[in-house]
Amino acid sequence: MKLNVEEQIQRTVTVTLEERLDVVSAPQLKxxxxxxxxxxxxxxxIDLSTTPFMDSAGMAVLVTLLRRCRMNGGNVKLVWPQHEPVQRTLTLTRFDRVFEIIGRA
Structure with a gap:
């Protein structure tokens, strides 16, 4: 899995996922x-704008990250995906209500 990581001000890290977020790639992301x-x-x-697919293993990594960040006074924001299968996954699982979403049309 190719991860593009960019550190920003105030200790925020942006991770762009350009490939599938699935059972194979989720451990690397974690x-x-x-x-x-x-x-x-x-x-x-977490920039999902170009992520073509996400399964339950990828979702588990995101939920775990969110839980740990919130326990430490932080947060996780998701960039809305361009690919419909990932949009549908976020909507059906209500991730779009749990996570703060950036760039949703």
Whole structure:
């Protein structure tokens, strides 16, 4: 999985996922996010705008990240995906109500 990571001001990390977020790639994402959390980062923006697919393993990583960030006074924002299957997944699972969404039309 190719992860583009950009650190921003106020210890916010933006991660852009350009490939599938699934059972194969989710562990890699989880490890990368845990490294940042261990450094004290508790604000994340997960850019799903170009992510073509997301399954339950990917969703589990996002929920775990959100829970840990909120426990430490932080938050996770999701950039609304362009691909309809991922949009549908976020809507059907109500992730669009749990996470703060950026760029939803």
């Amino acid at each position: 490890r990368a996010l845990e490294e940042y959390m261990n450094q004290g980062v508790n604000q994340f923006v």
